Amino acid sequence: MRLQPTSIISFALFLITLAVNISMPLFRPYAEVAGFNNGQTALVLATYILGMLPCYVFLGGISDRIGRKPVLLFSLFLALASNLTITVFPTVYALIFARFFQGVALALSMGTGTAYISEIVSKDVNASVRAANATSMATAIGFSGGAFMTSIALLIHFTYLPITYFVAIVITITGVVLAFSLPKLPPIGGNLVRLPYFPKGSFPVNLSIAICWATTGVVIAIIPTQLAIFHLTAYAGFCLVLINWTGGFMQPFIRKRFQPKTSLKIGFALIPFGFGLVILGSYLGILPIVLLGTAFIGSAAYGFSYQGGLAIIADLGGSQKARAVSGYMFFGYVGFGIPAVILGFLADAVGIVTSLLVFEIIILLLSLYLFLTFDKGEN
Numbered sequence: 001m002r003l004q005p006t007s008i009i010s011f012a013l014f015l016i017t018l019a020v021n022i023s024m025p026l027f028r029p030y031a032e033v034a035g036f037n038n039g040q041t042a043l044v045l046a047t048y049i050l051g052m053l054p055c056y057v058f059l060g061g062i063s064d065r066i067g068r069k070p071v072l073l074f075s076l077f078l079a080l081a082s083n084l085t086i087t088v089f090p091t092v093y094a095l096i097f098a099r100f101f102q103g104v105a106l107a108l109s110m111g112t113g114t115a116y117i118s119e120i121v122s123k124d125v126n127a128s129v130r131a132a133n134a135t136s137m138a139t140a141i142g143f144s145g146g147a148f149m150t151s152i153a154l155l156i157h158f159t160y161l162p163i164t165y166f167v168a169i170v171i172t173i174t175g176v177v178l179a180f181s182l183p184k185l186p187p188i189g190g191n192l193v194r195l196p197y198f199p200k201g202s203f204p205v206n207l208s209i210a211i212c213w214a215t216t217g218v219v220i221a222i223i224p225t226q227l228a229i230f231h232l233t234a235y236a237g238f239c240l241v242l243i244n245w246t247g248g249f250m251q252p253f254i255r256k257r258f259q260p261k262t263s264l265k266i267g268f269a270l271i272p273f274g275f276g277l278v279i280l281g282s283y284l285g286i287l288p289i290v291l292l293g294t295a296f297i298g299s300a301a302y303g304f305s306y307q308g309g310l311a312i313i314a315d316l317g318g319s320q321k322a323r324a325v326s327g328y329m330f331f332g333y334v335g336f337g338i339p340a341v342i343l344g345f346l347a348d349a350v351g352i353v354t355s356l357l358v359f360e361i362i363i364l365l366l367s368l369y370l371f372l373t374f375d376k377g378e379n
Helices: 005-021 024-034 038-058 062-066 068-088 092-120 127-156 163-179 203-228 233-257 260-284 287-350 352-378
Strands: none
Touching: 005 068, 005 092, 005 127, 005 163, 024 038, 024 092, 024 127, 024 203, 024 233, 038 092, 038 203, 038 287, 062 068, 062 092, 068 092, 068 163, 127 163, 127 233, 203 233, 203 260, 203 287, 203 352, 233 287, 260 287, 260 352, 287 352
């Protein structure tokens, strides 16, 4: 049976996002072996952003210029390279290179994959919606799937070289082979560089996604160290799984039931509440409370806030919709990387729990400010 091109593209996006977090449950153990502190570990995490942002901002139109298929294939090869790197050298130093490859692959593939699917099903009046939904689901499963697979493998047998690395290599090679069969659509042309656009009234929405993704970055970079005190390191990957799955699988429900503005304002409340639970659970060493907190964070970061904010930004962007969404994502990824690094070094100076409480106060005040002023800022 011949696979449909849209299925192959979705599979490719799944593989690229799978590579991003396949090694995440071992992030902290690798860092401990190398003697890295929290700040240094967060810097390794941020290498992902270093690879992503320049490509995302300055090469946003590359698939328009040279075609969708070459860019998607190149992204798959980068994902394969990252998998091979961490498999051959399962150390924190190899992670630096792997994370960079993953950042470039993700930046190049997200917009490319969505546009590719949309063009293939262009006869469908709902082509753009179908493409966005397919991309959203494939990436949500991929981001969390890698961490989930490795977490399960580590619970069965802890090792610095889990079998999931080899599984990822095999299925990514399969994805590369399948991608060669994709139709080669003619380039549509356009500018290679597409700088982000920040329309009037977009700052509160962009700040919201920055807060959301900053919270997820802090959970990924710092919480595993605190969980290690209670010998719960192997379960840290499930935090990432819940963050991605909760929001990803709630997206269809949120789209149908909530207006964008309402959805966004719900997110203002969910983020500080969820992070408060994460702090409480990690301080007491009670894993279910930590996991519940990450589920609340995920429901906002990749659900309520993300969906609502994306819809509002797209509307504000008008004819510059794509560039406005790029600005939205730019804020999100800056939020994901920078606060985690700052908080990592703060944790080394004053302790993990204290640094987390400082961050909780900041996001609580910012969320309260956004909740009270959002409607006024729109007018």
